[in-house]
Amino acid sequence: MLLFALSCQQDLAPEFEQSGNLKSNDLPSAAVASVEDMDAQMLALLDGVNAFLESEGEDYRAVMAEYMTAAQGSEEAGRTVFFNNVGNKQLTADFVPFDARRSGWSGSVSGADDDITYAVDQVDAATPNGVSGAATTAAIDRAMTTWDNANCSDLPIVKNPDFGIDMGLVAFLNGLGGASPFILADIMHAGWTDIDFSGGIIGVTYTFIFIDGGGNPTDIDNNGKLDVAFREIYYDPSFSWAINGNIDVETVALHEAGHGLSQAHFGKLHRTDANGLFHFSPRAVMNAGYTGPQQSLAGTDNAGHCSLWGSWPQN
Protein backbone atom coordinates (compact mmCIF):
# COMPACT_ATOMS: atom_id res chain seq x y z
CA MET A 1 0.00 0.00 0.00
CA LEU A 2 1.34 3.34 -0.99
CA LEU A 3 0.16 5.98 1.35
CA PHE A 4 1.96 9.22 1.86
CA ALA A 5 -0.39 11.07 4.05
CA LEU A 6 -0.04 13.67 6.68
CA SER A 7 -2.27 16.37 7.87
CA CYS A 8 -2.43 19.48 9.86
CA GLN A 9 -5.38 20.66 11.77
CA GLN A 10 -6.50 23.63 13.70
CA ASP A 11 -9.51 24.84 15.47
CA LEU A 12 -11.70 27.83 15.45
CA ALA A 13 -12.65 29.90 18.41
CA PRO A 14 -16.35 30.72 18.52
CA GLU A 15 -15.66 34.42 18.81
CA PHE A 16 -12.72 36.57 17.89
CA GLU A 17 -11.63 40.01 18.85
CA GLN A 18 -10.70 40.93 15.30
CA SER A 19 -12.95 41.61 12.39
CA GLY A 20 -16.26 40.01 11.80
CA ASN A 21 -19.16 39.10 13.96
CA LEU A 22 -18.63 35.41 14.15
CA LYS A 23 -20.90 34.12 16.86
CA SER A 24 -21.13 30.64 18.16
CA ASN A 25 -24.48 30.16 16.50
CA ASP A 26 -22.78 30.53 13.12
CA LEU A 27 -21.16 27.22 13.86
CA PRO A 28 -22.67 23.78 13.84
CA SER A 29 -24.27 22.89 17.12
CA ALA A 30 -23.70 19.18 16.74
CA ALA A 31 -20.94 17.56 18.68
CA VAL A 32 -17.70 18.04 16.82
CA ALA A 33 -15.34 15.20 16.17
CA SER A 34 -12.04 15.22 17.95
CA VAL A 35 -8.91 16.18 16.09
CA GLU A 36 -7.91 12.53 16.20
CA ASP A 37 -11.22 11.52 14.67
CA MET A 38 -10.87 14.09 11.92
CA ASP A 39 -7.33 12.93 11.23
CA ALA A 40 -8.60 9.37 11.01
CA GLN A 41 -11.37 10.46 8.66
CA MET A 42 -8.86 12.18 6.38
CA LEU A 43 -6.46 9.26 6.45
CA ALA A 44 -9.24 6.85 5.59
CA LEU A 45 -10.28 9.01 2.64
CA LEU A 46 -6.73 9.21 1.34
CA ASP A 47 -6.20 5.51 1.92
CA GLY A 48 -9.12 4.66 -0.31
CA VAL A 49 -7.99 7.11 -2.96
CA ASN A 50 -4.45 5.77 -3.06
CA ALA A 51 -5.56 2.15 -3.17
CA PHE A 52 -7.63 2.95 -6.24
CA LEU A 53 -4.86 4.96 -7.91
CA GLU A 54 -2.41 2.14 -7.34
CA SER A 55 -4.81 -0.40 -8.80
CA GLU A 56 -5.28 1.80 -11.85
CA GLY A 57 -1.55 2.25 -12.37
CA GLU A 58 -1.78 6.03 -12.02
CA ASP A 59 1.48 7.93 -11.45
CA TYR A 60 0.21 10.11 -8.62
CA ARG A 61 -0.93 9.67 -5.05
CA ALA A 62 -2.66 11.73 -2.39
CA VAL A 63 -0.05 13.03 0.01
CA MET A 64 -1.51 15.68 2.21
CA ALA A 65 -4.72 17.12 3.55
CA GLU A 66 -4.62 20.62 4.97
CA TYR A 67 -7.82 21.55 6.65
CA MET A 68 -9.39 24.33 8.57
CA THR A 69 -11.69 23.25 11.35
CA ALA A 70 -14.44 24.73 13.44
CA ALA A 71 -15.14 23.33 16.86
CA GLN A 72 -17.80 24.33 19.32
CA GLY A 73 -17.78 22.98 22.82
CA SER A 74 -20.42 23.28 25.44
CA GLU A 75 -18.67 26.27 27.03
CA GLU A 76 -19.28 29.88 26.15
CA ALA A 77 -17.00 32.00 24.03
CA GLY A 78 -14.05 31.92 26.32
CA ARG A 79 -13.55 28.20 26.16
CA THR A 80 -10.17 26.77 25.49
CA VAL A 81 -9.48 26.25 21.83
CA PHE A 82 -6.79 23.80 20.98
CA PHE A 83 -4.55 24.45 18.09
CA ASN A 84 -2.29 21.86 16.62
CA ASN A 85 -0.18 21.95 13.56
CA VAL A 86 1.56 18.69 12.86
CA GLY A 87 2.44 19.36 9.25
CA ASN A 88 5.67 17.64 8.37
CA LYS A 89 7.87 20.31 6.86
CA GLN A 90 10.17 17.64 5.50
CA LEU A 91 7.43 16.55 3.16
CA THR A 92 6.63 19.79 1.43
CA ALA A 93 5.55 19.69 -2.17
CA ASP A 94 5.37 22.14 -5.03
CA PHE A 95 4.68 22.28 -8.75
CA VAL A 96 7.56 21.73 -11.18
CA PRO A 97 7.80 24.28 -14.01
CA PHE A 98 7.15 22.85 -17.47
CA ASP A 99 6.28 19.47 -15.99
CA ALA A 100 5.10 17.37 -18.93
CA ARG A 101 3.28 15.07 -16.53
CA ARG A 102 0.81 17.92 -15.90
CA SER A 103 0.29 18.62 -19.60
CA GLY A 104 -3.20 17.14 -19.53
CA TRP A 105 -4.54 19.82 -17.21
CA SER A 106 -1.99 22.60 -17.05
CA GLY A 107 -0.34 25.14 -19.29
CA SER A 108 3.01 23.72 -18.39
CA VAL A 109 4.40 22.66 -21.72
CA SER A 110 3.51 25.55 -23.99
CA GLY A 111 5.44 28.71 -24.66
CA ALA A 112 7.75 30.63 -22.36
CA ASP A 113 5.28 30.86 -19.51
CA ASP A 114 4.11 28.08 -17.32
CA ASP A 115 0.57 28.73 -16.25
CA ILE A 116 -0.92 27.34 -13.10
CA THR A 117 -4.50 26.50 -13.96
CA TYR A 118 -7.60 26.31 -11.82
CA ALA A 119 -11.16 25.22 -12.38
CA VAL A 120 -14.37 25.68 -10.42
CA ASP A 121 -16.96 22.92 -10.09
CA GLN A 122 -20.32 24.26 -11.27
CA VAL A 123 -22.35 21.22 -10.25
CA ASP A 124 -21.69 21.75 -6.54
CA ALA A 125 -21.21 25.51 -6.64
CA ALA A 126 -24.30 26.60 -4.72
CA THR A 127 -24.28 26.30 -0.95
CA PRO A 128 -27.16 24.52 0.81
CA ASN A 129 -27.87 27.66 2.85
CA GLY A 130 -28.65 29.65 -0.27
CA VAL A 131 -25.56 31.30 -1.73
CA SER A 132 -25.85 30.88 -5.49
CA GLY A 133 -23.30 29.10 -7.61
CA ALA A 134 -22.72 32.30 -9.53
CA ALA A 135 -21.91 34.11 -6.29
CA THR A 136 -19.54 31.46 -4.93
CA THR A 137 -17.81 31.14 -8.28
CA ALA A 138 -17.31 34.90 -8.48
CA ALA A 139 -15.87 34.85 -4.96
CA ILE A 140 -13.47 32.04 -5.87
CA ASP A 141 -12.47 33.91 -9.02
CA ARG A 142 -11.75 37.02 -6.94
CA ALA A 143 -9.62 34.96 -4.58
CA MET A 144 -7.62 33.49 -7.45
CA THR A 145 -7.17 36.97 -8.91
CA THR A 146 -5.86 38.19 -5.56
CA TRP A 147 -3.11 35.59 -5.67
CA ASP A 148 -2.53 36.26 -9.37
CA ASN A 149 -2.00 39.95 -8.58
CA ALA A 150 0.71 39.34 -5.99
CA ASN A 151 3.26 41.71 -7.40
CA CYS A 152 6.42 39.74 -6.70
CA SER A 153 5.49 37.01 -9.11
CA ASP A 154 4.76 36.80 -12.80
CA LEU A 155 3.05 33.48 -12.31
CA PRO A 156 0.08 33.33 -14.67
CA ILE A 157 -2.96 31.87 -12.91
CA VAL A 158 -5.40 30.85 -15.61
CA LYS A 159 -8.93 29.50 -15.35
CA ASN A 160 -9.75 26.31 -17.21
CA PRO A 161 -13.26 25.39 -18.32
CA ASP A 162 -15.16 23.02 -16.05
CA PHE A 163 -17.04 21.31 -18.92
CA GLY A 164 -19.98 20.88 -16.57
CA ILE A 165 -18.15 18.04 -14.85
CA ASP A 166 -18.75 17.29 -11.20
CA MET A 167 -15.14 17.48 -10.04
CA GLY A 168 -13.53 15.73 -7.16
CA LEU A 169 -11.29 12.71 -7.23
CA VAL A 170 -11.35 12.26 -3.46
CA ALA A 171 -15.13 12.39 -3.37
CA PHE A 172 -15.59 10.21 -6.42
CA LEU A 173 -13.23 7.51 -5.24
CA ASN A 174 -14.89 7.36 -1.85
CA GLY A 175 -18.43 7.13 -3.10
CA LEU A 176 -19.21 10.56 -1.70
CA GLY A 177 -20.43 12.14 -4.88
CA GLY A 178 -18.81 13.49 -7.95
CA ALA A 179 -19.32 12.17 -11.41
CA SER A 180 -15.85 11.52 -12.68
CA PRO A 181 -12.22 11.00 -11.76
CA PHE A 182 -11.09 13.54 -14.36
CA ILE A 183 -8.42 16.07 -13.55
CA LEU A 184 -9.27 19.42 -15.08
CA ALA A 185 -6.70 21.80 -13.60
CA ASP A 186 -3.71 22.15 -11.30
CA ILE A 187 -6.05 23.50 -8.62
CA MET A 188 -9.63 22.26 -8.61
CA HIS A 189 -12.27 23.90 -6.47
CA ALA A 190 -14.52 20.85 -6.10
CA GLY A 191 -17.52 22.50 -4.53
CA TRP A 192 -19.85 22.34 -1.57
CA THR A 193 -21.78 19.12 -1.59
CA ASP A 194 -19.45 16.24 -2.31
CA ILE A 195 -17.92 15.78 1.11
CA ASP A 196 -19.85 16.81 4.18
CA PHE A 197 -17.44 16.75 7.07
CA SER A 198 -20.31 17.00 9.51
CA GLY A 199 -19.38 20.27 11.01
CA GLY A 200 -15.76 19.70 11.84
CA ILE A 201 -13.99 21.15 8.86
CA ILE A 202 -14.66 24.38 6.98
CA GLY A 203 -12.41 23.70 4.04
CA VAL A 204 -9.75 21.25 2.98
CA THR A 205 -7.07 21.08 0.33
CA TYR A 206 -5.77 17.71 -0.84
CA THR A 207 -2.36 17.53 -2.45
CA PHE A 208 -1.49 14.80 -4.95
CA ILE A 209 2.15 14.19 -5.86
CA PHE A 210 3.76 12.20 -8.64
CA ILE A 211 5.45 8.87 -8.08
CA ASP A 212 7.94 7.00 -10.21
CA GLY A 213 7.66 3.47 -11.56
CA GLY A 214 8.81 2.09 -8.24
CA GLY A 215 6.10 3.92 -6.37
CA ASN A 216 8.45 6.48 -4.85
CA PRO A 217 7.63 10.18 -4.74
CA THR A 218 9.60 12.15 -7.30
CA ASP A 219 11.61 15.38 -7.10
CA ILE A 220 12.68 15.79 -10.71
CA ASP A 221 13.82 19.38 -10.26
CA ASN A 222 15.88 18.46 -7.19
CA ASN A 223 14.59 21.30 -5.05
CA GLY A 224 14.00 19.14 -2.02
CA LYS A 225 10.22 19.18 -2.50
CA LEU A 226 7.95 16.51 -3.84
CA ASP A 227 6.42 17.20 -7.23
CA VAL A 228 2.77 18.21 -7.11
CA ALA A 229 0.45 16.67 -9.66
CA PHE A 230 -2.68 18.65 -8.73
CA ARG A 231 -4.70 19.80 -5.76
CA GLU A 232 -8.38 19.56 -4.82
CA ILE A 233 -10.29 21.93 -2.57
CA TYR A 234 -13.59 21.10 -0.86
CA TYR A 235 -15.91 23.32 1.17
CA ASP A 236 -18.09 21.87 3.90
CA PRO A 237 -21.75 22.44 3.03
CA SER A 238 -22.87 22.29 6.66
CA PHE A 239 -21.78 25.85 7.47
CA SER A 240 -23.69 29.07 7.06
CA TRP A 241 -21.83 30.46 4.06
CA ALA A 242 -22.02 34.07 2.95
CA ILE A 243 -20.64 36.64 0.57
CA ASN A 244 -18.78 39.24 2.62
CA GLY A 245 -20.16 37.79 5.84
CA ASN A 246 -19.55 34.70 7.93
CA ILE A 247 -18.49 32.19 6.85
CA ASP A 248 -17.04 34.23 4.00
CA VAL A 249 -16.59 32.25 0.78
CA GLU A 250 -13.87 34.49 -0.64
CA THR A 251 -11.84 34.33 2.59
CA VAL A 252 -11.89 30.55 2.77
CA ALA A 253 -11.25 30.24 -0.97
CA LEU A 254 -8.27 32.59 -0.64
CA HIS A 255 -6.88 30.51 2.21
CA GLU A 256 -7.41 27.16 0.50
CA ALA A 257 -6.03 28.52 -2.78
CA GLY A 258 -2.94 29.51 -0.80
CA HIS A 259 -2.52 25.80 -0.03
CA GLY A 260 -3.26 25.15 -3.69
CA LEU A 261 -0.28 27.37 -4.46
CA SER A 262 1.89 25.43 -1.99
CA GLN A 263 1.72 27.75 1.00
CA ALA A 264 1.62 26.30 4.49
CA HIS A 265 -0.02 27.76 7.58
CA PHE A 266 1.51 30.75 9.29
CA GLY A 267 1.04 32.53 12.59
CA LYS A 268 0.31 31.57 16.15
CA LEU A 269 -3.02 31.47 17.92
CA HIS A 270 -3.21 33.55 21.08
CA ARG A 271 -5.82 33.93 23.76
CA THR A 272 -6.48 37.20 25.45
CA ASP A 273 -7.05 36.33 29.08
CA ALA A 274 -9.06 39.46 29.83
CA ASN A 275 -11.88 38.61 27.48
CA GLY A 276 -11.20 35.00 26.58
CA LEU A 277 -11.13 35.79 22.88
CA PHE A 278 -8.68 34.45 20.36
CA HIS A 279 -6.61 35.97 17.65
CA PHE A 280 -3.75 35.09 15.38
CA SER A 281 -0.46 36.92 15.36
CA PRO A 282 0.45 38.10 12.87
CA ARG A 283 -2.94 38.02 11.20
CA ALA A 284 -2.76 36.58 7.71
CA VAL A 285 -4.74 34.73 5.11
CA MET A 286 -2.63 31.69 5.86
CA ASN A 287 -3.46 31.63 9.56
CA ALA A 288 -4.64 28.16 10.42
CA GLY A 289 -8.13 29.17 11.48
CA TYR A 290 -11.01 31.27 10.26
CA THR A 291 -11.22 34.61 12.06
CA GLY A 292 -13.71 36.48 9.90
CA PRO A 293 -13.44 38.02 6.42
CA GLN A 294 -9.85 38.53 5.23
CA GLN A 295 -9.92 39.12 1.50
CA SER A 296 -6.52 40.70 0.91
CA LEU A 297 -3.05 39.32 1.39
CA ALA A 298 -1.03 40.27 4.44
CA GLY A 299 2.70 40.82 4.38
CA THR A 300 3.47 37.28 5.42
CA ASP A 301 1.16 35.90 2.73
CA ASN A 302 3.00 37.91 0.10
CA ALA A 303 6.36 36.87 1.49
CA GLY A 304 5.38 33.22 1.38
CA HIS A 305 4.07 33.56 -2.14
CA CYS A 306 7.20 35.39 -3.28
CA SER A 307 9.52 32.75 -1.87
CA LEU A 308 7.60 30.05 -3.71
CA TRP A 309 6.80 31.82 -6.97
CA GLY A 310 9.07 34.86 -7.28
CA SER A 311 11.39 33.26 -9.80
CA TRP A 312 8.83 31.02 -11.49
CA PRO A 313 9.23 29.42 -14.00
CA GLN A 314 12.98 29.54 -13.45
CA ASN A 315 13.10 27.48 -10.30
Ligand SMILES: [Zn+2]
Ligand atom coordinates in the same frame (compact mmCIF):
# COMPACT_ATOMS: atom_id res chain seq x y z
ZN1 LIG B 1 -5.32 25.76 6.01
